[in-house]
Amino acid sequence: MKSRTLMIIFFVIVNTALIAATIWWLNKPEPLAFHCQGQLNFNESRDNNPFDFDGAVVMHFNPDGSGYFTMNGKLTEGQMVHPVSRQENFNWRNLHDSLYEISIKSVERFSHDRVPDKLFEAYTAGILLGQKRLLSIQRTPEHAIIIGNFYSPLLLCAS
8 A cells, every 4th residue: 555655746746847847848938049240330329429330240059058249340439430240248147038148258359349448338328348148039930030128129130
């Protein structure tokens, strides 16, 4: 009798664990594994000091939680024009549904990047080494990916 009760308890525990694992597996977010590139035109006017970035942006997400984005183009601040060419490596993690956190791990400025230190970051949400930012990454029914912040989309990636 005692062994039968133990077998029933063991059977219930194993089945409960299998059901919990299945529910977790079905609800876990799909890993990010994509490469997206686009043209970004960013205009800002703060304290009568116009700032514009016009260039190409490439974002790459690896399923292991790493990734990078590169920016190449020109930055105009007032009357000054600076070439931009940099890559920022980051780690990402899913916080909830379509909300992701990226943490900048390294910043590499290429030789022709002539933007004065911290100028670019002052206008573009301050993404500096060690800082974290939240992104919204949503998949559309047509298999496109929308990358944005809380206010608007930044890139629309379609295959």
